[in-house]
Amino acid sequence: MESVISLTSVSRRYPRGVQALRDVSLGIPAGQFVAVMGATGSGKSTLLHCAAGLDRPDGGRVRLAGQDITRMREARLTRLRRDRAGFVFQSYNLLSELTVRQNVALPVRLGGPRARTVDEVLGLVGLGGLGDRPVGELSGGQRQRVAVARALVTAPAVVFADEPTGALDPATGAHILRLLRTAADRDGVTVLMVTHDPAAAAWSDRLVLLREGAVADDGPAADATRIAHQLQAVAA
Numbered sequence: 001m002e003s004v005i006s007l008t009s010v011s012r013r014y015p016r017g018v019q020a021l022r023d024v025s026l027g028i029p030a031g032q033f034v035a036v037m038g039a040t041g042s043g044k045s046t047l048l049h050c051a052a053g054l055d056r057p058d059g060g061r062v063r064l065a066g067q068d069i070t071r072m073r074e075a076r077l078t079r080l081r082r083d084r085a086g087f088v089f090q091s092y093n094l095l096s097e098l099t100v101r102q103n104v105a106l107p108v109r110l111g112g113p114r115a116r117t118v119d120e121v122l123g124l125v126g127l128g129g130l131g132d133r134p135v136g137e138l139s140g141g142q143r144q145r146v147a148v149a150r151a152l153v154t155a156p157a158v159v160f161a162d163e164p165t166g167a168l169d170p171a172t173g174a175h176i177l178r179l180l181r182t183a184a185d186r187d188g189v190t191v192l193m194v195t196h197d198p199a200a201a202a203w204s205d206r207l208v209l210l211r212e213g214a215v216a217d218d219g220p221a222a223d224a225t226r227i228a229h230q231l232q233a234v235a236a
């Protein structure tokens with residue numbers, strides 16, 4: 001089966017010489033929930049950004065949702081992201097003066113597929129009663145649920161999540177992770193998540209560990225205790 005996200009020998013060197021990714025190859029099938037971990041500066045966000053077409057590798061190839069995006073023009077790439085991908089970032093700009101409903105409707109207003117109604121996704125994330133509240137009045141956990149609802153409203157093939165629970169208490173974080181888990185299991189959404197938290201990674205199917213921009217380990221995700229040990233081992 002074709003991978004929904006595929007990186008082949010991807011490298012990324014930033015100006016001033018930092019080699020953020022070295023020869024990274026990764027194929028992720030539909031419906032798989034993958035966690036990416038590693039020490040600070042190991043290249044996790046760069047990997048996520050290259051996979052999502054938010055950054056361009058300077059070597060290798062990237063395919064996303066059946067298309068080669070390595071040298072795709074920006075306008076086409078923007079449309080592909082809009083139509084096939086959802087984003088849940090720790091501080092992903094929700095517009096705080098707009099209501100919950102208006103924020104969730106944004107991808108569709110920008111021309112994305114009208115795959116689900118706003119009410120349907122607000123129900124999914126448990127925010128049914130808050131649709132008319134300005135996002136600025138919500139708690140951190142509620143805001144992150146708005147971000148998940150917005151990511152899912154177009155029924156994307158892929159959700160990219162960068163530290164989606166970084167600012168949340170464990171119970172609230174677990175709620176967000178359960179939503180991502182359900183999207184993968186029930187709707188076949190492919191999830192690529194960067195996290196520092198072994199408890200968050202334990203919700204995934206597969207753990208990719210990075211060390212100095214290279215894949216140091218790649219296999220089924222275990223429980224949080226074991227993941228914490230694996231993380232220490234690659235950071236050592």
Ligand SMILES: Nc1ncnc2c1ncn2[C@@H]1O[C@H](COP(=O)(O)OP(=O)(O)OP(=O)(O)O)[C@@H](O)[C@H]1O
Pocket residue numbers: 014015018019020038039040041042043044045046047
């Ligand atoms: N825009 C940039 N310009 C120059 N160097 C960068 C840039 N972005 C990242 N880097 C460098 O590339 C390396 C990888 O960064 P990246 O953000 O991918 O790591 P990370 O594993 O996500 O780190 P963290 O856990 O701290 O978020 C680091 O050495 C970082 O300093």
